[in-house]
Amino acid sequence: MSEILRANNVSMVFGGLTAVDNISLAMEDNEILSLIGPNGAGKTTFFNMLTGVYKPTTGNIIFMDEDITHLKAHQRVAKGISRTFQNIRLFKDMTALENLMVAHPRCNQENLARVLLGGRKLKMQRQAIVEECEEILEIVGLKEKEGELATNLPYGKQRLLEIGRALATDPKLVLLDEPGAGMNSVEKEELTALIRHITEKMGKNVLLIEHDMKFVMGISDRILVLDHGELIANGVPREIQTNPQVIEAYLGKGMIDDEEE
Amino acid sequence: MQSIIIDLFQKPGQYKKVAGFILVALLAAFPYIYFNNYYLHIAILVGIFVILSLSLNLITGFTGQLCLGHAAFYGVGAYVGALLMKNLQMNFFLALIVSFLVTGLFGLLLGIPTLRLRGDYLAIVTLGFGEIVRLVFINWEEVTNGPMGLRSIPAPSIMGFVLKERYMFYYLILIMVLLVLFLMNRLINSGFGMAMQTIKADEIAAESIGIYPVKYKLIAFILSSGLAGVAGCFYASYVSYISPTTFVYNTSVTILAMVVLGGLGSLAGSVIGAAVLTLIPEVLRFISDYRMLLFGALMVLMMIFKPEGFWGVSKRVKNIYKLKAGRRHHERDIKSQ
Ligand SMILES: Nc1ncnc2c1ncn2[C@@H]1O[C@H](COP(=O)(O)OP(=O)(O)OP(=O)(O)O)[C@@H](O)[C@H]1O
Numbered sequence: 001m002s003e004i005l006r007a008n009n010v011s012m013v014f015g016g017l018t019a020v021d022n023i024s025l026a027m028e029d030n031e032i033l034s035l036i037g038p039n040g041a042g043k044t045t046f047f048n049m050l051t052g053v054y055k056p057t058t059g060n061i062i063f064m065d066e067d068i069t070h071l072k073a074h075q076r077v078a079k080g081i082s083r084t085f086q087n088i089r090l091f092k093d094m095t096a097l098e099n100l101m102v103a104h105p106r107c108n109q110e111n112l113a114r115v116l117l118g119g120r121k122l123k124m125q126r127q128a129i130v131e132e133c134e135e136i137l138e139i140v141g142l143k144e145k146e147g148e149l150a151t152n153l154p155y156g157k158q159r160l161l162e163i164g165r166a167l168a169t170d171p172k173l174v175l176l177d178e179p180g181a182g183m184n185s186v187e188k189e190e191l192t193a194l195i196r197h198i199t200e201k202m203g204k205n206v207l208l209i210e211h212d213m214k215f216v217m218g219i220s221d222r223i224l225v226l227d228h229g230e231l232i233a234n235g236v237p238r239e240i241q242t243n244p245q246v247i248e249a250y251l252g253k254g255m256i257d258d259e260e261e
Numbered sequence: 262m263q264s265i266i267i268d269l270f271q272k273p274g275q276y277k278k279v280a281g282f283i284l285v286a287l288l289a290a291f292p293y294i295y296f297n298n299y300y301l302h303i304a305i306l307v308g309i310f311v312i313l314s315l316s317l318n319l320i321t322g323f324t325g326q327l328c329l330g331h332a333a334f335y336g337v338g339a340y341v342g343a344l345l346m347k348n349l350q351m352n353f354f355l356a357l358i359v360s361f362l363v364t365g366l367f368g369l370l371l372g373i374p375t376l377r378l379r380g381d382y383l384a385i386v387t388l389g390f391g392e393i394v395r396l397v398f399i400n401w402e403e404v405t406n407g408p409m410g411l412r413s414i415p416a417p418s419i420m421g422f423v424l425k426e427r428y429m430f431y432y433l434i435l436i437m438v439l440l441v442l443f444l445m446n447r448l449i450n451s452g453f454g455m456a457m458q459t460i461k462a463d464e465i466a467a468e469s470i471g472i473y474p475v476k477y478k479l480i481a482f483i484l485s486s487g488l489a490g491v492a493g494c495f496y497a498s499y500v501s502y503i504s505p506t507t508f509v510y511n512t513s514v515t516i517l518a519m520v521v522l523g524g525l526g527s528l529a530g531s532v533i534g535a536a537v538l539t540l541i542p543e544v545l546r547f548i549s550d551y552r553m554l555l556f557g558a559l560m561v562l563m564m565i566f567k568p569e570g571f572w573g574v575s576k577r578v579k580n581i582y583k584l585k586a587g588r589r590h591h592e593r594d595i596k597s598q
């Protein structure tokens with residue numbers, strides 16, 4: 001197994017607050033890795049550093065043997081990292097299909113001169129883009145909703161559409177920030193199946209943040225636990241469940257009861 | 262009757278094409294129906310402002326970057342065009358292209374430092390640019406002839422044939438407007454245009470799918486300012502006399518009002534906005550003293566009752582490429598049956 005992602009001593013300091021404190025981790029190719037931890041632990045901040053929204057205060061990030069610490073967000077997408085957001089950030093006034101199309105590299109990198117000149121070749125290229133995006137819509141189960149404006153979709157479907165949009169960039173690594181938030185148990189089962197499809201059938205790597213313990217334990221190959229910006233545990237689900245430090249971190253926040261319903 | 266009109270504009274494809282064709286035919290026949298120099302003059306002004314509002318819509322309406330100095334680009338285009346045609350006897354059409362390039366270059370130089378930043382820095386910088394340009398027009402007397410302005414700017418000529426009649430200018434601007442609309446429509450309904458609109462909607466989301474906002478903002482702004490320059494060059498040749506008073510802050514605000522009232526991010530809206538706001542002051546000339554008051558009241562009412570503009574953003578049901586997805590599969594299915 002080869003390594004797809006590595007973070008070396010990564011920290012993020014906001015003013016006086018250390019949101020992420022000296023974290024190192026490695027992600028193997030073809031594993032589903034989860035990041036858990038209480039509210040404010042620094043999970044989303046860590047994602048933001050991986051995707052280039054924030055520059056780490058210290059440390060560096062290696063993606064497929066290349067140091068990407070100094071690349072801008074859009075350049076990292078071209079390298080093969082894409083993501084979803086904890087608070088959904090779809091393009092509300094675009095249709096479901098358009099949300100995917102605009103993420104498709106051949107669509108958003110269309111050449112200005114070619115666009116103005118038009119022509120049959122351009123049209124054929126676009127037909128191919130539309131079809132590829134339709135296939136992705138099929139995968140996330142939104143094929144019948146393709147003409148629907150994103151804003152009119154129910155919450156759970158918006159989460160799926162955002163996963164579809166991330167897939168449309170043709171990534172190697174997909175970062176999902178609480179993909180199951182706001183979903184009911186049926187939707188969560190479908191989500192589990194979708195994530196398995198993405199990793200097993202499409203050969204992509206998934207790193208996800210999730211609060212729902214049942215969901216996380218069921219899907220993850222390995223789990224990392226973050227608390228107050230520090231990595232406090234790293235292991236397979238069974239190890240994490242019995243790790244006293246993890247239980248302590250969650251009990252300290254009174255969260256384990258909330259999450260296990 | 263009303264339902265027919267509504268039908269005409271809501272049904273896609275065929276109806277829209279028919280409506281568009283009739284509209285163009287009517288516009289082409291206009292000089293024959295109303296052969297009146299005053300009406301033609303107003304129509305030509307509408308054409309100029311349609312190009313100005315369409316160009317501003319590109320950066321402000323579609324890409325979401327507020328620009329408060331559009332009249333400055335209009336002015337730079339007018340002065341550059343006028344000087345080239347007057348002093349170098351440059352052909353009008355060549356001067357149009359040079360005006361586009363020079364004003365576009367100004368757009369680039371203003372855009373590089375400001376469009377890299379998130380936020381409304383472009384508004385502040387273009388506001389300042391507008392004032393600087395106005396002062397340069399007034400004070401750089403050797404070149405601009407100061408407050409007196411430039412006189413006897415030659416009319417366009419095509420291979421020796423001089424366009425000196427007003428209706429000729431009318432057809433020229435009509436062709437220019439249709440060309441701009443045609444190209445803008447292609448630009449907006451493309452992957453490039455979609456990328457521009459994601460920046461207006463959410464820059465962080467745009468970056469998360471591989472779009473570099475600076476690139477699209479900059480290109481949109483260069484095209485926007487360049488196009489305003491083209492409108493300026495045409496204006497200079499049409500009126501044959503330009504002075505700094507035309508290219509002031511008030512004009513920038515008027516163009517912005519056309520875009521906002523017509524509908525941010527709507528091509529049809531820009532056309533309607535430009536037409537209405539050019540016509541209203543003319544129609545209300547008989548109450549000249551209260552003209553601006555009425556004008557202001559209308560704007561306020563509009564903002565209260567229809568804040569998305571006359572036209573608003575059309576609700577798409579399919580996709581911007583206007584392609585039916587999965588057609589290839591569909592055809593294959595039919596064949597295999
Ligand atoms: N841009 C920012 N500026 C200042 N502080 C920030 C910023 N972003 C995050 N923080 C702080 O960093 C800490 C970690 O936040 P983060 O969003 O990464 O937590 P999280 O683990 O994702 O929590 P949650 O489970 O609630 O989503 C919090 O204390 C938060 O207030």
Ligand SMILES: [Mg+2]
Pocket residue numbers: 043044045086
């Ligand atoms: Mg978070």
